[in-house]
Amino acid sequence: MHGILQGRSVVRTGARISQNAILNHAPSSKQSRAHYAAKKMITIHKEVEKIRNMGISAHIDSGKTTVSERILYYTGRIEDMHEVRGKDQVGAKMDSMELERQRGITIKSAATYTDWKGTNINFIDTPGHVDFTVEVERSLRVLDGAILVLCSVGGVQSQTLTVNRQMKRYNVPCLGFINKLDRAGADPKRVLKQVREKLKHNAAFVQLPIGLESKLSGVVDLVKEQAVYFDGDNGEIVRYDAIPGNMMTEVKAYRQEMIEHISDGDEIVGNMFLEEKVPSVDDLMAGIRRSCIKRSFTPVLVGSALKNKGVQPLLDAVVDFLPNPAERVNMALMEGKEGKTDSIHLDPSRSAQKPFLGLAFKLDIGKVGQLSFVRVYQGRINRGDWVWNTRTGKKCKVNRLVRMHSDEMEDVTEVFAGDICAMTGVECASGDSFVSIPDYKVSMEPIHVPEPVISMSIKAKDATKHSDNFSKAINRFTREDPTFRVFFDPEIKETICQGMGELHLEIYAQRMEREYNTPVVLGKPKVSFRETLLAPVSFDYLHKRQSGGAGQYGRVIGALEPLSPDRNLDLAFKDETKGTNVPKNFIPAIEKGFRASCEKGSLIGAKVSGIIMRLQDGASHVVDSNEYAFINAATGAMNDCYDLGRWQVLEPIMTVEVTAPIEFQGAITAQMQRRHAVVTGSDSAGDWVSLFCEVPLNDMFGYSTEIRSATQGKGEFTMEFCRYSPCLPSTQEQLVQAYQEELEKESGEVVKKKKRN
Incomplete structure (x- = not known):
């Protein structure tokens, strides 16, 4: 119906309630809803024009799952609506996991399909938390369109920016839906301004709210110039009426603004605008559809899903403006x-x-x-x-x-x-x-999988009892979620899990306990430190053992020296012997003993690197010398060097790139300095700044949470290994003290065990 409706109200509806019942103003009965649900009136269309594949994405707590629940209700897929947090012990249909209902957040994307006015709609409800961003990533990869839900109070938030980048990556057209207009402080005009400035969308209202906060009563359709009200116990009766008189000036202004923005995104409407022709409703609808599919214009709708206002027009917009599969270039x-x-x-x-x-x-x-x-x-x-x-x-x-x-x-x-x-x-x-x-x-082109940003050690509380279930859970979750990775680090002898954030790993730990009856312990992983020599030290060690029969005899003489800093991860051995004091067939055994002794240093029990053993002389025995004797001789020489030499701890230094909005540059610089970072450079592009640093890995744990807090969730960082460098004296002192306490604890347990035996 076109134009402004004067003096009468017209009622339209979807497939849920009969037309006669609505025209007679009969209330929606549970019997009629149950009858509809029992019939399962979902027709699978074969015409590609009757298909819409769309997703619902937004920042956490913007109302995505509530919107999904209303869509399912108004299209007849569920009989009753339930709350997200499951206070009625049921919970939202699309949040099927118990953890989702307890926490009130979406953890896994959920798919469903429904029918609206003869069009099949496949849609996916996605998580809003940044830790589960891969669920949004792979959903948008296969969808033809999306609804970008925005909170009328929070506006464009951190995950909104992330979701917008994902939509841009896969060229997904979207509708904007400003939700929660019933909340105190709702300001849809401020949100629209943020969509234009922060998301860089050519966006305009295609609807205006009738009232805000507790006075929200309906919406005005700017294209068809009519007011839309939602009557009935659950807003299931859609009533079209005349625009309130006190809104006429505002409606005309925003309708003109809408036409200008459509003309910027669509050539046909743009030519009409330049020729000063007034586009008809059909012209505007077609122009919005063409420009929306090209992502040159974003129509913005308004409403409150919780108060059952604005969802049916949103479904109409999905059918009218988002593309069918044939209109997308795959x-x-x-x-x-x-x-x-x-x-x-x-x-x-x-x-x-x-x-x-x-x-x-x-x-x-x-x-x-x-x-x-x-x-x-x-x-x-x-x-x-x-x-x-x-x-x-x-x-x-x-x-x-x-x-x-x-x-x-x-x-x-x-x-x-x-x-x-x-x-x-x-x-x-x-x-x-x-x-x-x-x-x-x-x-098909592969799905973009972001790299994990946090690592933690993980182990079953009772390894002997739950090892099988622990392995099954790890195997399942790593296959389901490519951002959840688990591997065993032989250097620190711990199982390490990697993910997108602390919540991400915590959720999997809880799922292992709930679904596999396997309680696990998450902890800060050990850093792979190294030990190295500061100054050369000489050795002269004789290994001699005689206990009847053939004994052991081997003597090694030489020096242990540090390698250059650029080789501080290497181990080198050089045979500088002359003559036959040390037979050549025993040289490999000496090298073997040297390398074995470097597996565990004396300071903190870390691997030893950055040194070279120069074997200069030695002695052997015709009968008692053998490979085992020279292995022990090399081991003894290394132990002497541990006692006599000056050693220091090396720690891994990471190259870190921090990216955040430019207004947070001071905050992230201060964070890096507190973490003993050396800033090597910075780069700015538009409203964003990148900071390049070199930071000890040991100081980077927990930074993913800190940067999100300091930048309102907008900052992110990448980290890769750079080199090993000497750690601070205070850090070395702490590490040595912790290692000594660990040795004392182990020796005490050994003594207790001997006493028990």
Whole structure:
């Protein structure tokens, strides 16, 4: 309906309640909702124009899951709405994990599908916390559009910036939805300004709120120039009416502003604007759609999901403005001649007889085995078909095809290009591509996986009792989440887990206890320190043992010297002997004893490096000399050097790059100085600054949390190994003291054990 409606109200609805019931103003009864749910009126359309694949992304606590819950309710997928934190012991449908309901945050992305006015909508609710950013990353990789939810009080926040960069990376069109207009301090106009300035979007309101905070009663559609109200117990009755008289001036001003921004993003509307023609409603709707798909214009809608206002028009905007799979240009990599890789366009037509190509973007390992979430980019696949993994070349049978509804599975027999489904019976890793013809050498571009930023040691509380379950849990979680990595460090003899933040690792520790009955202990990992020599020291050691029969005899003479600083990770051995005092066949044994003694130094028990042993002379015995005797001689010589020499501790120095908005430059510089950093340079680009430093690794633990606190979550850092350098005297003193206490504790336990025996 176009223009301003005068004197009468018109009621429209989705598929939930019958038209007659609404026109007669009959309330929505539980019986009618249950009847709808029981019928499961979800038609799977084969027309690609009737498909929308979209995600819901935002900063933590902006209301994404609440928006998802309302979408499911208004489209008839659930019968009742529930709160995110699960105070009614049920919780939101898309938060299926117990941990999610307890903490009130989304941890795993959840997929579902529904129907709105004849259009199938596949959508994914993603986490908002930065620690689970890979869930957003791989979801946006396969989606055609997104809803960027913004808090009307918080505005553009740290994770909003991250999500925006991810959308830009995959060229995903988006709608803006300013949520929580019922909150005290709600200011949607300030949020729109931030979207333009911080996110650099050509954005404009396509709706205005009618009232704010406790006075929020509806929204004004600026395109169709009509007020929209949401009646009924749960806002399920959508009522269109005339615009309130006190808003007419504001509506005209913002409608003109909207047209100007659309004309900046769309050539056709832009030409009409230059020719001073007044675009019709159809012209504006088409212009918004074209520019939104090109990402040259971002329509911004408003509402309050918690108060059930503005969600149905948001669904209309998903259908009207976001692209269908055929309107997105999807590229694949094809192995060409001479091993060259060519980019090819994929055919999204659901009727085209093209080979099947799908991308496994997410794994979930549970009771049914491995569930592989797949976006189909070309062709079709049926249950029972055989597919080939393009990375491994392995042939797999699709035992089961399902569409996911959060944690529920609904079986289907076939899926087409543009669909999102899940397969069982297929072994793969996140980011693998599947084809239906083994010779079809085509694969999708891989998913960007951010590098972990934090490391902690991890071990089962009771290693003997829970070792099997601990291994199973680690194997499962590392396959599901590519940002969660676990490895054993032989130097420090600890199992190390890496992740995107402390919460990330804490969640996996809790899941191991809950799902595998395996309590684990997380701790600060040991740093791989080194010990080295400060000044040359000479040795002359005789190993002699006689206990009847053949004995042991070996003598080594020489010097131990430090290597140059650029070789402080090396160990060198040089044979400078002359004559036959030390037979040449025993030289390897002496080197072996030397290198074995360097595995554990005398200061802190760390590896010894940066030294060279010069063997200058020695002695042997015709009968008693053997390899074992010279190994012990070299070991004894090293022990003498440990006692007589001057040693120091080396620590790993990391090259750190910190990136943050320029207003936080002083804060991050002060942080680095407190961590004994040497600033080597800085670089600024626009509103962002990068600080380049060299920092001891031992001082970098916990920095991921500190930088987020100091920069409102906007700062991030990367770190890589640079070199080993002498540590501060205070640090060395602490390390030596801790090592001595550890030795005393171990010796005390040995004495107690002997007494018990």
